[in-house]
Amino acid sequence: MDLDFIASLDFSVAWRFMPSLLQGLWTNILLTLIGFLIGGLVLGTIFAMAGIAKSPFIRWPVWAFVEFWRSTPLLVQAIWVHFAVPVATGVPTTPFQSALIALIFNVSAYASEIIRAGVLGVGRGQFEAADALGLGTYAKWRKVVLPQAFRLMMPPLIGTTLSVFKATAILSILAINDLMRAASRISSHTFQPVEIYTTAALLAFAVGLFITWVGRLATRRLNRGFA
Amino acid sequence: MLDSAFLWKHSDALFSGLLVTLSILGIGGAIAIAGGTIVLVARLGMGSLMRRLAVGYVVFFRTTPEVILIFWAYYCIPFVFGQRLTGFWAGSITLGLIGAAYLSEILRGGIEAVPRGQRDAAMSLGLRTYATWRCIILPQALRLSVPPFVNYFTEFLKNTTLLAAIGVGDLALAAFTLGGQTYRHFEFLTAIAILFFLMILPVSIFARTLEKRQP
DSSP states (O other), X not given: OOHHHHHTOOTHHXXXXXHHHHHHHHHHHHHHHHIIIIIIIIIHHHHHHXXXXXXXXXXXXXXXXXXXXXXXXXXHHHHHHHHHHHHHHSOOOOXXXXXXXXXXXXXXXXXXXXXXXXXXXXXXXXXXXXXXTTOOHHHIIIIXXXXXXXXXXXXXXXXXXXXXXXXXXXXXXXXXXXXXXXXXXXXXXXXXXXXXXXXXXXXXXXXXXXXHHHHHHHHHHHHTXXX | OOOHHHHHHTHHHHHHHHHHHHHHHHHHHHHHHHHHHHHHHXXXXXXXXXXXXXXXXXXXXXXXXXXXXXXXXXXXXXXXXXXXXXXXXXXXXXXXXXXXXXXXXXXXXXHHHSOHHHHHHHHHTTOOHHHIIXXXXXXXXXXXXXXXXXXXXXXXHHHGGGGGGGTOOSHHHHHHHHHHHHTOHHHHHHHHHHHHHHHHHHHHHHHHHHHHHOO
């Protein structure tokens, strides 16, 4: 290890460019939020429901779609979307839009598996008991199935949120102004890559820890009065 | 839609990209298995200082985005360690270190899933520590670890594409370069997406059948 070099590190440069780094980080957080809410919760639930549908004409296309998005790297997906969407629709997308589309579908594929497992993890007896009590479809799902399914889904869904956040850093390949892009711009401007990249890594690590912490809190809350 | 003759003409470049991807997989995988074992031993079998270090290692490498770690390794290792490093090695080692954190957690999960009664039974039979681990705990723990291990393998394979961002000529970079040269990004990207799909889908289906077979 080059101790002289480490002693000569000057982190004031990271402090000076902190606003740009934080702005980049905010882009990552924004992408994570949109990806998780629209991709994970909304589309994920739709795909999960379609995945347990009775008709094979619904089930099989959804299965193929989900497997495709789960089995290819996000880096390839993002660039693929950026070139394929204009060809397919005739509407050119900005890098940010392409990145968001790829992220949303990617997250929805992972989340749909988790949500499906959560719903299927609720015992058959619970469904039958709700039917035996004469509950309607709405009450059955709202009062019996979903509260239990949520507790099963929560830990893996938080794992997904963390993965989504980590994945947003990949999207910098499409030239969107996220943390990675800000860091590489600043480091090639100041010639102090060690200070800048170390700061960027620590910032991202802090956000990741925060997501983990929120998740643990939420899981504990949902489990209150159970286990 | 896909011009197969055109793709075939460039299959050499794609094939050498595939070889680079597989080498990253091999080197990173070896580091991950060796490192994961060391981290696990530090976490379970040593003093509290080593345990804390191991926990910190796992948390850091599992929480920080892979791309940032790869960029850090590529741009900062030459300065900090005074050691020149190609993108290929910087990236493979980084992916290996990340993999070590995940693998140690997978193995730990397997060990903790072995019922306590097994350990008690081994003790009441008078087995020593070594025999208990060698004959009772590890065989069961490893079997429990196989499905998540196979699952992580697919994640690892997908992560190899991240090295394209630091200029390693893997499958993804081969496709980007060819796309740039021929202005036919769409075809090359679709080709490698299908290639990844064909490599990963069988593995993940295999992992799921393993998961189902377990009690």
